[in-house]
Amino acid sequence: MPQPKKKTSNSKTGHRRAHWIRALDIPNLTTCPQCHAAKIQHTLCQSCMTYKGRSYGVPANER
Numbered sequence: 001m002p003q004p005k006k007k008t009s010n011s012k013t014g015h016r017r018a019h020w021i022r023a024l025d026i027p028n029l030t031t032c033p034q035c036h037a038a039k040i041q042h043t044l045c046q047s048c049m050t051y052k053g054r055s056y057g058v059p060a061n062e063r
């Protein structure tokens, strides 16, 4: 098995982990093309229950 030539410094480890933590905290928010509500990217819209133009259930406000 090939091995790393140098030990990863504490500084480099810290820089890498700093970005990893930041990515967890901030979700990728976008607006829904159907109802223009804020939603997380690449997920089902929770207010109109559609994704990519397809409906996946009855919206919460019409139940």
Ligand SMILES: [Zn+2]
Pocket (backbone or CB within 6 Å): 032, 033, 034, 035, 036, 037, 045, 046, 047, 048, 049, 050
């Ligand atoms: Zn929507």
